[in-house]
Amino acid sequence: MKLSSTGLVRDEVGADTSGPVMRALGLIDTILRGVGQVMLQNNSYAGLLFLVGVFYNSALFGIGVLVGTLASTLTARLLGADRAQIRDGLFGFNGALVAVGILYFLHPGLLTWVCVVVAAACSSVLMAAMLNLLRAWKLPVLTAPFVFTTLCVFLATARFGRLHSTELLPSAGLPQGATVEGVVTGSTLLHGLFSGVAQVFFQASPVTGLLFLAGLLVSSRLGFVAAIAGSLIGALVAWGMGAAEAAIFSGAFGFNSVLTAIALGSVFLRPNMASLAYAALATAVTPLAYAAVSALLEPVGMPAMTLPFVLVVWVFVLAIPVFPRLKAS
Amino acid sequence: MKLSSTGLVRDEVGADTSGPVMRALGLIDTILRGVGQVMLQNNSYAGLLFLVGVFYNSALFGIGVLVGTLASTLTARLLGADRAQIRDGLFGFNGALVAVGILYFLHPGLLTWVCVVVAAACSSVLMAAMLNLLRAWKLPVLTAPFVFTTLCVFLATARFGRLHSTELLPSAGLPQGATVEGVVTGSTLLHGLFSGVAQVFFQASPVTGLLFLAGLLVSSRLGFVAAIAGSLIGALVAWGMGAAEAAIFSGAFGFNSVLTAIALGSVFLRPNMASLAYAALATAVTPLAYAAVSALLEPVGMPAMTLPFVLVVWVFVLAIPVFPRLKAS
Amino acid sequence: MKLSSTGLVRDEVGADTSGPVMRALGLIDTILRGVGQVMLQNNSYAGLLFLVGVFYNSALFGIGVLVGTLASTLTARLLGADRAQIRDGLFGFNGALVAVGILYFLHPGLLTWVCVVVAAACSSVLMAAMLNLLRAWKLPVLTAPFVFTTLCVFLATARFGRLHSTELLPSAGLPQGATVEGVVTGSTLLHGLFSGVAQVFFQASPVTGLLFLAGLLVSSRLGFVAAIAGSLIGALVAWGMGAAEAAIFSGAFGFNSVLTAIALGSVFLRPNMASLAYAALATAVTPLAYAAVSALLEPVGMPAMTLPFVLVVWVFVLAIPVFPRLKAS
Secondary structure: OEEEOOEEEEOOOOOOOOOHHHHHHHHHHHHHHHHHHOOOOOOHHHHHHHHHHHHHHOHHHHHHHHHHHHHHHHHHHHOOOOHHHHHOOOOOHHHHHHHHHHHHHEOOOHHHHHHHHHHHHHHHHHHHHHHHHHHHHOOOOOOHHHHHHHHHHHHHOOOOOOOOEOOOOOOOOOOOOOOOOOOOOHHHHHHHHHHHHHHHHOOOOHHHHHHHHHHHHHHOHHHHHHHHHHHHHHHHHHHHOOOOHHHHHOOOOOHHHHHHHHHHHHHOEOOOHHHHHHHHHHHHHHHHHHHHHHHHOHHHOOOOOOHHHHHHHHHHHHOHHHOOOOOEO | OEEEOOEEEEOOOOOOOOOHHHHHHHHHHHHHHHHHHOOOOOOHHHHHHHHHHHHHHOHHHHHHHHHHHHHHHHHHHHOOOOHHHHHOOOOOHHHHHHHHHHHHHEOOOHHHHHHHHHHHHHHHHHHHHHHHHHHHHOOOOOOHHHHHHHHHHHHHOOOOOOOOEOOOOOOOOOOOOOOOOOOOOHHHHHHHHHHHHHHHHOOOOHHHHHHHHHHHHHHOHHHHHHHHHHHHHHHHHHHHHOOOHHHHHOOOOOHHHHHHHHHHHHHOEOOOHHHHHHHHHHHHHHHHHHHHHHHHOHHHOOOOOOHHHHHHHHHHHHOHHHOOOOOEO | OEEEOOEEEEOOOOOOOOOHHHHHHHHHHHHHHHHHHOOOOOOHHHHHHHHHHHHHHOHHHHHHHHHHHHHHHHHHHHOOOOHHHHHOOOOOHHHHHHHHHHHHHEOOOHHHHHHHHHHHHHHHHHHHHHHHHHHHHOOOOOOHHHHHHHHHHHHHOOOOOOOOEOOOOOOOOOOOOOOOOOOOOHHHHHHHHHHHHHHHHOOOOHHHHHHHHHHHHHHOHHHHHHHHHHHHHHHHHHHHHOOOHHHHHOOOOOHHHHHHHHHHHHHOEOOOHHHHHHHHHHHHHHHHHHHHHHHHOHHHOOOOOOHHHHHHHHHHHHOHHHOOOOOEO
16 A cells, blocks of 8 residues: 555555454445535545535435445445456445435335445446446446436435435426526525536535535546536536526436536547537536436436436447547546 | 256257157257246256146236247247357246236237237347346346336327226326235245235236246245245335235235345345355345335336335345455346 | 538638638538538538428428528527538528427527527537537437427426417327227328428428428439328338328338438448349338337327437448448448
């Protein structure tokens, strides 16, 4: 092990990691990187600041993030997944989101916590499955395991009487043409800008959003700028197309755009003029994808979560090799 | 041809199969293996006992199984599919299920029987398509062609006035949070245990379940144990999460778990401690997947059939190469 | 450049294309091939006749086709896609359909035209993504980018108050078992036959259908025959299964069958007896797939568009390598 610019410690292949202190430090580092990977940051300091941001808003969700990350990480360890990938937090971030998602939409109780642990464990199986599935295209798995695992749990509330959803889970209905609701002001956009960043972890607090941005700044200046631009573009496009003021205020149209902007603006493309325009296009259509996925899931009463981000980034990353003006990084 | 421990006869490449008696025996063997493959058994004695189980409950369904298996097998023959795969029943089992599924959910009549034959034929095209699609990941096709073909037929009842569904086809609705209904007793679990096995062929009879178990015992002791454990785990998990008593009694939460347990417990993994735990996890989450798929399809009024089994096994098989503690067989 | 039997001009690699007149001609040729590719014809004369057919019925849709094809083609050019593929119209036909689809289902206005241009641009990204995704199976992308892009826009009307759908967009509902409505006569079938061809571009005019057929005849006699046979088979199967007379009259059950018949009858298979029967089976089940997709999308109030064609052709093309009696062309 040695000190690392991206975290507490860093395993080297063949290094001596036998000491219990080092092993504990290593696990903490792994967990924090897992939290960091929720915003595509392989950096335990970023993960720490994200965790602080969640705890600032809610201790329940903070504990959930730790339990979920631990459960999914240990599952991957027990099944013998690649050590380097585990240490990079790749088997942690979906568990983190599974936990906070379940605690957000289901009433906490023993069975809900059992669901958190089992679903976080399953998110690692799904992560492994999708790593294998998408390998041929070098396509990142992103938060797809979180989305599919939690959708499964939430859908099951319609058959299992002991799973109780909170009032935050949308109720099933038939989508109707929208009308413009409420008046968007500067304060709507400002609140939406920071809440949009916070909503990546289901937190609607602007302060949490600021702490998340601090975490991004520690890890990647480009990621920091992309997150702000993404949240702003998401809110502006939604406003321009006539989304409800309350939804823009809460950051609902921001968090997927934040993730799209980070992914295409700072992670998967080498920056040049073409890739900047490309990332901007992807970010600008993400609110549309959010609206579409959200309407698509309305008859089953399910939230879109980060599925729009996953779909948009998959499409835009898959297209890169066909467009030589863009360079994958 | 020679005698085979898994069936009446066995083609050898280049063997003399010119006699009409041998050819008839070969076709019968192929059909029975096709029926056996519904529970992943390439064994014509198992297929025979499954067929007896179906006929015990209903002659209509028994004839349907024969017609469907024959139609899908002959389609594959006419189009020149690989002889060995046809002889293993790989182009039969989806046809068998297509027939029994259509006869279960649509009123029998001339057009329904035409649908049975055409849909069984199409299930072989879909089988071929998915064999090609999934080859890169060595992923089994399972009963996906059956599920997609019959869903297509059932959905079409909403546009075609001459296709009449039985009252068994769910009516379309918006999923609501469930409450615990009925009291689960020992007799619920016992009935559910055997009906769960029988429901693999849409039969709700415990005696049929016993005949199916006899077929499994003939073919694979491990498969026999897995089927019982799977049905029991399905019923227990459903009970623990608050599923309706009537659904547990009828085996609705069992048949997908039976198939998952057979697939992961006795077919696709070499048995060791890790793979046993892995198969148990997959089997335990299958009722959740059943509840989720069932709720997802509620707005279009469609039954889940064996889609939950297909999805769970695909995920857990896809993940195997990423987890070295598990060995694919 | 040189004269070409399939269009105005043809780029040769390394040829001198520097003159402004030749470049303009080249762009016009590319746009017309894009329009032609809507019915799988890489032929600018066919494209011209299709365009005339659309303009005959509606100048708005005709202009839409030009704007959409231009937007998607230029996007592909700006991002550096393969010149030969662009010149073959492969980045044009989805843009053409995106434009006409959006103008058919949304009230025209500034924001709708912005959607047309952005969605057409995105259809080229999706085209590139799917070219990469499907390359391993040599599977054609077909009109999938059009379908997914426009579904996204139409679904978004449920969240964005400034997107207004026309009364042609289905309203969301729960699918019910159909009854036979209306009496099918010879005039129903004749009108349906030609409207079915016209509906490929959302035009319900038999005269437009005749102009489209003229375009096909110029490009491919086999394609011409396949289109007529496809439209007829679609209408006859729908009639036989009890579809509503109004739907058959309007060509709703024809346009997907037209495309399936062209694709499997004249493009992707080398003609022989087996492939003829195979193409006929695919064409005959396309109305069933149309009914199924249409019912599946009813709870979200979405039209099936050409998704049934895409799904059926994908399945039947994927299966070709498994069936040696069929030869891919």
